[in-house]
Amino acid sequence: MFDFIARRLIAIIPVLAVVAIFVFLMLRLTPGDPAAVIAGDNATSDQIAMIREKLGLDLPIWQQFAIWIGNMLHGNLGESFFFKKTVVELIEQRLEPTLALSICTLVISVFTAVPLGVLAAYRQGSWVDRVVMGISVLGFSMPTFVIGYILIYIFAIDLGWLPVQGYVRIGVDFWQFLERMILPSITLAIVYIALLARITRASILEVLNEDYIRTARAKGLSTRVVLMRHALRNAAVPILTVIGIGIALLIGGAVVTESVYGLPGLGRLTVEAVLSRDFPTIQAVILMFSVVYVVINLLIDISYTLFDPRIRY
Amino acid sequence: MKKTGIKRRTFGALTAGAVVAASGTAATTPAARAADGKVLKFVQNGNMTILDPIWTTAYVTRTHGYFIYDTLFSMDANNAVQPQMVDKYEVSADKTLWTFTLRDGLAWHDGSPVTSEDCIPSIQRWGKRDAMGLKLMDFVKEFKAVNAKTFTMQLKEPYGLVLESLGKPSSNVPFMMPKKIAETDAFKQIDSQMGSGPFIYVNAESKPGEKHVYVKNAKYKPRSEAPTGLAGGKVVKVDRVEIIEMPDPQQQVNAIVAGEIDLIEQPPHDLLPIMKADKGVQLVDWNPLGQQFVYRMNHLVPPFNNPKIRHAALLCIAQEEYLKATVGEPEYYKVSSAAFISGTPNAFDAPDGLFVKPNYEKAKALLKEAGYDGTPVVLMQSTTLPVLTNTAPVTKAQLEKGGFKVDMQSMDWQTLVTRRTKKEPANQGGWNVFHTFTVAADILNPISNTYMVAQGDKSWFGWPTDPEIEKLRDAYSKETDPVKAKQMALAVQNRAIETAQYGWIGQWYGPGVARKNIKGWLKAPVPVMWNVEKA
Numbered sequence: 013m014f015d016f017i018a019r020r021l022i023a024i025i026p027v028l029a030v031v032a033i034f035v036f037l038m039l040r041l042t043p044g045d046p047a048a049v050i051a052g053d054n055a056t057s058d059q060i061a062m063i064r065e066k067l068g069l070d071l072p073i074w075q076q077f078a079i080w081i082g083n084m085l086h087g088n089l090g091e092s093f094f095f096k097k098t099v100v101e102l103i104e105q106r107l108e109p110t111l112a113l114s115i116c117t118l119v120i121s122v123f124t125a126v127p128l129g130v131l132a133a134y135r136q137g138s139w140v141d142r143v144v145m146g147i148s149v150l151g152f153s154m155p156t157f158v159i160g161y162i163l164i165y166i167f168a169i170d171l172g173w174l175p176v177q178g179y180v181r182i183g184v185d186f187w188q189f190l191e192r193m194i195l196p197s198i199t200l201a202i203v204y205i206a207l208l209a210r211i212t213r214a215s216i217l218e219v220l221n222e223d224y225i226r227t228a229r230a231k232g233l234s235t236r237v238v239l240m241r242h243a244l245r246n247a248a249v250p251i252l253t254v255i256g257i258g259i260a261l262l263i264g265g266a267v268v269t270e271s272v273y274g275l276p277g278l279g280r281l282t283v284e285a286v287l288s289r290d291f292p293t294i295q296a297v298i299l300m301f302s303v304v305y306v307v308i309n310l311l312i313d314i315s316y317t318l319f320d321p322r323i324r325y
Numbered sequence: 326m327k328k329t330g331i332k333r334r335t336f337g338a339l340t341a342g343a344v345v346a347a348s349g350t351a352a353t354t355p356a357a358r359a360a361d362g363k364v365l366k367f368v369q370n371g372n373m374t375i376l377d378p379i380w381t382t383a384y385v386t387r388t389h390g391y392f393i394y395d396t397l398f399s400m401d402a403n404n405a406v407q408p409q410m411v412d413k414y415e416v417s418a419d420k421t422l423w424t425f426t427l428r429d430g431l432a433w434h435d436g437s438p439v440t441s442e443d444c445i446p447s448i449q450r451w452g453k454r455d456a457m458g459l460k461l462m463d464f465v466k467e468f469k470a471v472n473a474k475t476f477t478m479q480l481k482e483p484y485g486l487v488l489e490s491l492g493k494p495s496s497n498v499p500f501m502m503p504k505k506i507a508e509t510d511a512f513k514q515i516d517s518q519m520g521s522g523p524f525i526y527v528n529a530e531s532k533p534g535e536k537h538v539y540v541k542n543a544k545y546k547p548r549s550e551a552p553t554g555l556a557g558g559k560v561v562k563v564d565r566v567e568i569i570e571m572p573d574p575q576q577q578v579n580a581i582v583a584g585e586i587d588l589i590e591q592p593p594h595d596l597l598p599i600m601k602a603d604k605g606v607q608l609v610d611w612n613p614l615g616q617q618f619v620y621r622m623n624h625l626v627p628p629f630n631n632p633k634i635r636h637a638a639l640l641c642i643a644q645e646e647y648l649k650a651t652v653g654e655p656e657y658y659k660v661s662s663a664a665f666i667s668g669t670p671n672a673f674d675a676p677d678g679l680f681v682k683p684n685y686e687k688a689k690a691l692l693k694e695a696g697y698d699g700t701p702v703v704l705m706q707s708t709t710l711p712v713l714t715n716t717a718p719v720t721k722a723q724l725e726k727g728g729f730k731v732d733m734q735s736m737d738w739q740t741l742v743t744r745r746t747k748k749e750p751a752n753q754g755g756w757n758v759f760h761t762f763t764v765a766a767d768i769l770n771p772i773s774n775t776y777m778v779a780q781g782d783k784s785w786f787g788w789p790t791d792p793e794i795e796k797l798r799d800a801y802s803k804e805t806d807p808v809k810a811k812q813m814a815l816a817v818q819n820r821a822i823e824t825a826q827y828g829w830i831g832q833w834y835g836p837g838v839a840r841k842n843i844k845g846w847l848k849a850p851v852p853v854m855w856n857v858e859k860a
Binding site: 043044045050051052054055056060063066092096097102105106164169172175177179271273274276280281284287289290 | 496784
């Protein structure tokens, strides 16, 4: 197991190297000049050239890359071209809302989708199954921003139960934090619930036809025990795989959800950085997302061993 | 394949409409209930990422500057320049020696007094970046601090725009900064946010991308005069202002209807009818001068390196078509052929209905005379700034009616601002024409109007070269008689038309939105928060 984890952790290095080269080149080779954005609309070409020089953007690309990689190897992710802050500081400031949104979304999704999927499978062909699957098709088909606006209209404007937008840090006021997390988390979770419920249903249906389920039933075990202990546990591997894949979906969805609800998270930071061509910030955020993605997949792989004893690394 | 489906913006507008319909009976949200009556929550047009108003010309940063810094002079509601930090000023008989005396009680946010030694490097730093500042510095021989409150500016020869320069209302504004900060390289961003203005920036509570926090500067001594435009007494009537970063216009509408924010600088025109219908908010025409659309051609590469072809392009312009396509409602736009903004001292109509009534036949004849070979004009269209998106399709249609071939290329604004710096031929990554817009207050005279500069490489993108217009601009800048200066402004406009230097394609206005309990939002080219009250 430890060999496996060590190998996978070492494998992160070439992944990050490829991502770093790709992101760096993509940013430099696509149109967009941060100096022109900084200077503003009234600046002249000469003024833009001066800013470009101060930012080191007039250097050859290979030299810029060498400087960036050199700094990274020393733990320096660079300074934002716009904010007078290091990229690490910016990420620290924006991490909490995204982390909170992701965790809340995952919790809501897993605790809603898995029981719904199990129920739909157990009642296959019944109205319960059709309703659950119908809702999941609807949830999966609706864009996140549409769901967001509908929820805002109902719960924030019409009923006035929850705020329209904004974020309060958990350490400042827990209840206000929770108040502001409910709608964004539900918005983002709906797509995820739809996906997860369908996968759960399909996986459970597959194992419900297995011999060991028939045996468990023949032993007189209750339906709950058969479903939760025997069926769900054996169906867990594909469900966990989808949860892992869903992390990428979550990152993409966070960008939209954070914009709709005004959450100052990493998703919005990424959009702002891309729009303003803030190269150091984009590079660092994408690298960070890559690390998160690889690590989560590693954790998912490790978790397989908990549910399926046949899997050994 | 034809794509169908609802667009995000359309959907947002629909839900916003529903929001307004429901708001009459809507309960205020928890955030609104918790709001402190003395805190103003204000949403600007765009996020503020840079805090140095000299380093960038971004309007959001300029507005931030007005919160925390003060200016020697300011423009009032009648576009006249009035003393602000200056108590009195004198000019010598030969008009080359200006003496400025600061008023009593001026202090930086740390309590130390504002002195002449601070003001001189502040003007010098601004003079390295701003178009009017650069021009002023051409005339300045030296600055001298006479004492802590008095300093002089010795000119090489008389200059007619000294007060207009020091009282320039919009980007870049000559804000006064402490000496140590003002001595920062003009091409490097400053580190400190200490000023002497009516608000203090709270660095510890401000989080870029989330909010910027300002508290009332209790020690600020406003002038005794009533506020007018950007001039007069800057009396702060709230304890704190928070600039909330909220990029989504629909979210802004939802938030103001729910009472979670108090003011929006300028929502898109398509959302204004919805705001008008809401009982809880009001539209505020805080910027009566408005904005002007600009039609910029590249003078360096074919076909617009030929003045006749440029002129043919200008003959195709019908302003109202642009304004209808971009702004929509006539109450928010004005057809005007005046380069220096209708209703201001230097406003003159262009001859022969230029910019208002197109003359496609004359354009075609000019193209034939100029030997236009049918090479497509590369027209850059920005698709990410809503107010600009529809300008390029109108230009394409108009130019084609005038006999041009047009290759309209769509891109995001950041790509456009990068590509417009390229001087290569259009078919090698360069360009021929694009559109932008400017705050009207930035272009009220031939010197502050960047688009009138025709000094080749030193000019704004498009790089026109015309020694004749430069002579006229120079003469304007030296003229101290306002009547003669006005005639020179007309001469500059006429020369720009004669050489088809650039086009101006209409003025437009974008009101702000405030909750009904907000009063005192001043009419000025910049959304300033002094004098604003929250009941």
